[in-house]
Amino acid sequence: MKTKAVRLYGKADLRLEEFELPKIKDNEILAKVVCDSLCMSSYKAASQGSDHKRIPDDVDKNPIIIGHEFAGELVEVGSKWTSEFKPGDKFSIQPALNYKNGPVGVLSAPGYSYHHIGGDATYVIIPNEVMELGCLLPYEGEGFYPASLSEPLSCVIGAMHANYHTTPGSYIHNMEIVDGGKMALLAGVGPMGLAAINYVLHRDDRKPSLLVVTDIDQDRLDRAATLYTFEFAQSRGIELKYVNTSVMADPVKGLKDISGEGGYDDVFVFAPVAPVVEQADKILGFDGCLNFFAGPSNPEFSATMNFYNIHYAFTHVVGTSGGNTDDMKEGLAVMAKGLDPAGLVTHIGGMNAVIDTTLNLPNIPGGKKLIYNHVEMPLTAIADFKEIGKNNSVYSLLAEICDRNKGLWSVEAEEMLLANAKSLGY
Known part of the structure; x- marks a missing residue:
């Protein structure tokens, strides 16, 4: 399975690359990433490179995939986990792996430390320890962006x-x-x-x-x-x-x-x-x-x-720095009771927008920048949809949907974008 991912090689050295993922092991899971919410922590990681406490020292030779606020659906489940997960399940991931009985000082985390898993990729391999530590979280709500935003919540x-x-x-x-x-x-x-x-x-x-x-x-x-x-x-x-x-x-x-x-x-x-x-x-x-x-x-x-x-x-x-797995479960539960995290999101973009957006995140006004990994789209403020929509029917429809929702992103807008991404013209 080929994947397209943004990989970190060193300080401010991010590259969008396509490469082959290895065949999953019996204790791993292959997953499709639908969206990732860009975080200031990724900016810090990209700025610091191997000086960052979670980034491996040899990242220049063995790059990692960035992004840790992501959601998607499972594609292939290794035999060890078939009793708990199945293809088609929607998921969110707690990136702050809690090694309760592991070596002291372990800071490995998806989006910082792994070669085959991170939020800014089209497909990833979820390693065994994510499941062992209870950090692969099922999401049963509508859409995907709420699950992506469960991590910041x-x-x-x-x-x-x-x-x-x-x-x-x-x-x-x-x-x-x-x-x-x-x-x-x-x-x-x-x-x-x-x-x-x-x-x-x-x-x-x-x-x-x-x-x-x-x-x-x-x-x-x-x-x-x-x-x-x-x-x-x-x-x-x-x-x-x-x-x-x-x-x-x-x-x-x-x-x-x-x-x-x-x-x-x-x-x-x-x-x-x-x-x-x-x-x-x-x-x-x-x-x-x-x-x-x-x-x-x-x-x-x-x-x-x-x-x-x-x-x-x-x-x-x-x-405090981040939440734990129980906090993410609580976030998913409170969203099921009516909390919509869409108010955090002010910009939408595709995979092609990840590098520039991540490296310039402190200088871009507004709230969360939500990336759809299988879409080609420049980072675009939701407030600008209407103006761009004068010459682009997809943006026009997105503007209409967001206007009906107090100017906010929504499951309806997400579904419309995913269904019409090829018509954006990029």
């Missing part, structure tokens, strides 16, 4: 679960956000911030009473408010506020005033910017937990914190 789910609070007079840490508490998402209307808002509003087991989302880009705040409305939040028992801190004379005082001056129980930082981290520290309430979600590319990144409050107000910090 799992990251915010894991972040919520990782927060903790203390019990006065004891050393017990109670995991999770405060149910009925006050929560702030700082720099919170980027792709991952939107995923966090979406999850918080759809969660049934616990939720804050106040959710404050900040940013310094009013257009992005306005878009978030149309996707995740005050009215829907109210119906879920949550007071939702979008705040542009760039127009506040004193953002810390303003945010604390919104909280009722007591500060926030749970504060999440979605940008690796020192002033944002310091702002988060200053708005924490008693026993407040700061979750530094955004992963910096600078290994020397630092910010100041108030240690007086750490000592006397019991404020504390956690950092």
Whole structure:
């Protein structure tokens, strides 16, 4: 079976190549990848090459396939796994393989470390350890893009679960956000911030009473408010506020005033910017937990914190990087109950767009860039479909579908694109 894939050879050295996959072993599975959501982590991996902790040292001679937020369907199942999987099954993959009983420090992951599996390929071979570790996840919902986005959704789910609070007079840490508490998402209307808002509003087991989302880009705040409305939040028992801190004379005082001056129980930082981290520290309430979600590319990144409050107000910090398999399963389950992750997606493209998009990801505005691996299509903003559609019937139909869905991608749009990809003209 031939596959076409984007492979990493070194720093900023990505190549779109076609090559032959070996015949699968009895303990492996051959799969077709339908779509992959490009992630800033792939940009970091491509920028750092073998200096990245997950990239093999010999990547220049044995390249790896990039991409780790992908979904598709199984094509051929090795005999070891035929009792659990069958051809035609739709799937998502948890790339953060959890070697509970394996060697210490193992960081191998699809999209970073493997020669025959990664999200930016038409066909891949799923290795035995992915199944052994329970990281091949069945997806029974409609379409494919929700399964692809279950990985980024799992990251915010894991972040919520990782927060903790203390019990006065004891050393017990109670995991999770405060149910009925006050929560702030700082720099919170980027792709991952939107995923966090979406999850918080759809969660049934616990939720804050106040959710404050900040940013310094009013257009992005306005878009978030149309996707995740005050009215829907109210119906879920949550007071939702979008705040542009760039127009506040004193953002810390303003945010604390919104909280009722007591500060926030749970504060999440979605940008690796020192002033944002310091702002988060200053708005924490008693026993407040700061979750530094955004992963910096600078290994020397630092910010100041108030240690007086750490000592006397019991404020504390956690950092999370990715979600685990249970978080992905929860993400798939909450999507089955009505959560649509389409609000994260602002651009659509084909395999031919992966290299330039990945290497320039920090400079491309908007949210998630969703790639369809069996399609030839330049990276295109959904907002531009209508204009391009004046001279292209496929874009025109996509624009009509997205307009009916608040300007968002959808299963209907996905099916239409896949059925008419050859008519795009590329």
